[in-house]
Amino acid sequence: MTRPTSNDPLLAPFTLGKLPLRNRIVSTSHASMKDDGGMPGARYQAYHEAKARGGLAMTMIGGSAMVSRDSSWGGGQLDMSDDRIVPFLQQLATRIHAQGAAVMTQISHLGRRANAFHGDWRPVIAPSPIRETRSRGFPRQMDRDDIDRVIADYAQAARRARDGGLDGVETLCGGHLIGQFMSPLANRRTDAFGGSLENRGRFGLMVHEAIRKAVGDDMTVGIRLVIDEGTEGGLTAEDGIALAQMFEREGLVDFFDAIYGRMDSDLLLSQDNMPGLFQPDAPYLASVARFRAETTLPLLHAGGIRDTATARHALREGIVDLVGMTRAHLADPHLVQHLLDGTEERIRPCVGASYCLYKKATCIHNAATGNELDIPHEIAPADTPGRVIVVGGGIAGLEAARVSALRGHDVVLLEAAAQLGGQLALAARAPERANLVGILDWRLAELTRLGVELRTNILAEPYDILSKNPDTVFVATGGMPDFDDIEGAEFCHSTWDMLSGTVRPAARVLIHDGTGRAPAPSCALFASKAGSEVIFTTSDGLIGQEMPYQDNTGYRKHFAEQDIRVMADLDLIRVTRNGGTLTARFTHCFSGKAVDIEADQVVIEQGTQPLDGLYHALKGSETFNARLHRLGDAVASRDIHAAIREAYVTAMRT
Template sequence: MTRHADAGDRTSDPLLQPFQLKSIQLRNRIVSTSHASMLDEGGMPLERYQRYHEEKARGGLAMTMVGGSAMTSPDSSWGGGQLDLSSDRIIPHLQQLSARIHAQGAAVMCQVSHLGRRATSFANHWLPVVAPSRIRETRNRAFPREMDRSDIDRIVADFADAARRCVEGGMDGLETVTGGHLIGQFLSPRTNQRTDGFGGSARNRARFGLMAHEAIRKAVGDDVAVGIRFVIDEGVSDGSDVEDCLELARLFEREGHIDFFNCIYGRMDTELALTEDNMPGMFQANAPFLGKVEQFRKETRLPLLHAAGIRDLATARHAVREGIVDLVGMTRAHIADPHLVEKLIRGEEDRVRPCIGASYCLYKKVNCIHNPTSGRETTLSPTVARAGEPLKVVVVGGGPAGLEAARVSAERGHVVALYEAAPKLGGQILVAASAAERKDLIAIVDWRVRELEHLGVPVHCNTYADTDAILAQSPDIVIMATGGVPDLEWLDGAELCDSVWDVLTGSVAGKDDVLIYDGTGRQPAASCTLHLARQGKAVLLATPDDSLSIEMPYTDKSSFRRRFAELGVRSMTDMRLVRVSRRANGLVALFRHELTGAETEIETKQVVVEHGTAPLTEVYDDLRGRAANRGVTDPRWLIARESGAERTGRAPGTFDLHRIGDAVASRDIYSSIHEAYRLCSKL
């Protein structure tokens, strides 16, 4: 069945022009591509999964693609977080999902895949992993069994059955995926060392994928759009280079069973390959593979889609206007702002919440580092509702928590004032963004500053709001978002040490020989390490954890570790810092091994410590006795789904007091923004 989008407001913007893809009339050129959201329940797309995709459809995109790595077969599981297309049980749930998407005027497709060697033998059905050849993947670690002809025939039939279920479920089309998945494992000489009719030449390596697509086409008919997420260059000497990928692409085109290419680059068999050569994060430039796609476009004839680090509408517009792609995937950008197309149509492009490439959504799927409602649509409304009556809200602190608290309170219709003791808004983000790899974090601050200007919220920088100043405002609500300061109180000899903040902000220079102690496993110590190593300093990075960067998204972890290796950074794990003291012309740091208790002394010129923050609570503590709620935020009320005013019995002339972000405890940016949104959407 052909699905038609609402006509909407059409302008000369290339992104807002309709596009015909097979039988689907797409209302614009912006799509969200398939990804593993981890919102399924037992492989079924139930309410959480449906609401997540429905919100993007409501926000105006042309098409959302579901089912990242959706499994065709029982032996295609990586242990959870995939749609299960291996039985008819999924069909009614797909029907509900597609009906919701179509009701919003958007199209919906599903990715259909077999993981091959990327699957696991140690979860779900505990089946042996199969692959074209017996070659282990570094990242997912399974030792596969080489497929025989019965495996090939079975899985080809599974592809066809999965595709049929998608169509019966109301999907407008589907795509398979090469990359590191089974079809791609057959295509690449790195993973296909067969000597039969399925290995060797490009035609033989393509045979399995061609068989799968022929079976899919027979199962779904000629009118259904079928595409392939296709690697256009593996980027390694022993893999498929540009010419080999083009030869493979022409084979698929000539067979006539596919209708579009969804172009991807690189590999995904190691964490580093996945993050730097496939799903680019903060260490990579915006849209790093567009040039490769442009080369591919010149040699192929089918419509092209591409999504890889296209974070902003200007880059997306360029890709469509210059004819590099027909459809542009803004997948992570939609996690940041599911309403970005609607804002574009309204002429509010400057109000789109920006994707900054932090890849938090790949770490805590699918939570955006600064959109707390993404993936939580069943518990947090993606749009802020107006309050029943306006209140006077005083927010103290202009870091991420305070900025979000002020923004959401103003969206609710409250009268808001924001006070920040420092000369600039941003709090700890200003420190984080001073590191080269994390400079784009500043967009979290910039967007909120613009939103506060749009909402008319008065902001008072260089203003220390003490108890008297706050009470003079006669507030109804006081929100303390005062953050924290580097926590060194626990350390014997802390007065001899510097903090990561000191070094990254330039208030303290790095010496030639530096010991950095990372007590969190987060980005600050790693950023400081690179900052000093690039200056030619000899850096030793020590941590009490069993590995470096343990709390980071894998995208950051692998990229930091690569650069540590390139710069010759030394490291120690399982080592807890106990004491720092002076010795001769330098310092000596005493460490205790976490496993053995053995003590080790390290001599150095400088010790830099990262151990999170200690909350600043002086004004909060002073206000607690005067607040109607005694400064207590009931966690049961906070996490309840129903919005509405807090039940405190507050008398006229009194105020409620709440504390959020690092003013409570040292956490991360997402936690601060999520806490602020959740609280203030109820006030």
């Protein structure tokens, strides 16, 4: 076991403005969607308290917390525009401070990113009447009355944060209003707020001057500043440095929170701002280092830093003073406590799946995160430990075995295949999804540590279970590819066949997706890179309808770059063989017309049908008296999180 040392930069204290912090690890502001009508109620408070209890230095609340009534995107933000939030902030601050952590909030005006068709239907305002692709609103150009009103709203929001007992506030540039004034892509004004960089930065300086007057010099104030928009015609790295130096000269802020890129569309947001499936870890550190060399204020950065090794590197190289590990804390809110306990190897890894952005503040492989009022992070020992048998070594079975062992049960896991991991191990064979293996590796390490007996190459029959006289049996036998409704399915392959390497791509490959999930698009990219001509059909209206927008846009981008033909709204009816060629017959979902496509190979993804024979055999046995549970795809075809959550909750109650 490795013990933390005094020279671990992650655990070194730091003072931000006048705010003492116990270490260098922060969870940055994000829209958790845990609010109650814009208020940080019990769910919201419990979510942030779990991270504070886990040892981080500071949790930042209020991703895009609205300072004005015309800054709503339709729900899910904290509402800092009204004094009614103050008592909620006081409750939250008390809970966070009791755990030894600091808490501050982000306050912002969305500008052209707001939704004009929500609440009281106020028009969208912006520096210039330029539409943003992602939000789709048509903004009205702000006049001086609008500018003065919004500046005052920022000041009042900051005052509410102070009255609520918070330790500080930060504003947000990026695609939000302050950043819209700064960016030449969103600001075409010819008055004192447009044209030169100095003019475009004026609104942000005026906002911060008003904030400082409202909260005084003792409260920490920062700005989440775009250091480079990374787009031709946008803010350059030199512009980002110049803007930062303006704020430094005025002495209005205590720190910079450096972000990169734009968020005007799903694609820009996923490839240039919030790194997802197709992005490497910590992709913006080089840009942050360049910015750091030309500025003097303390610096925070949180772009895709998912592991402690990368975080240490950023600190040791002097790139940042504070490291934002926001998504890493969704995976493991006790990350810092593991460092303090010398159990760093037990940190549940963030695998960059972006599930937390799809199902807000829900980690793909931590069932408790965001659900603290209903699902505890801590696993209590069982009142009466017993013997548990888990059948199936996919992700649901592994999680049930892990939780059962932590509860003190004697656990044996039986798996029919030679290796553990099931569909998750298969999914991780796609290069763009390789990080998913971290979900599997972490559980295997935990099961080894806990002494769980893992037995592979065993196709369990009812007598195998009955002979061991268990107290509890979890059947997590998964499913098999669902081809039931397709005539000519014998001529087709599953995505499992291609991802496993059992089947190599042919010259012309037709891949049909009936799920909206990742396996079919992954196969399409694999086949295309292997040199195949690929046609991708889907029953949905677009690729990846059930994916986070980062993944969806990433696949669409790579499909376009590789000239993969996409045909949407098609239901597969049958496949016939004509010599060496296959013909797939589809029906168009809207027109009802028949569509025939020829290919050398047809690959189908339509989810799975449960392999539940063992479950029903045990359930119907007169001699079986143990508690019996069915988990994961042995129940129905779902995703990774659903399988883990079901296993976690069920095993916690057993």
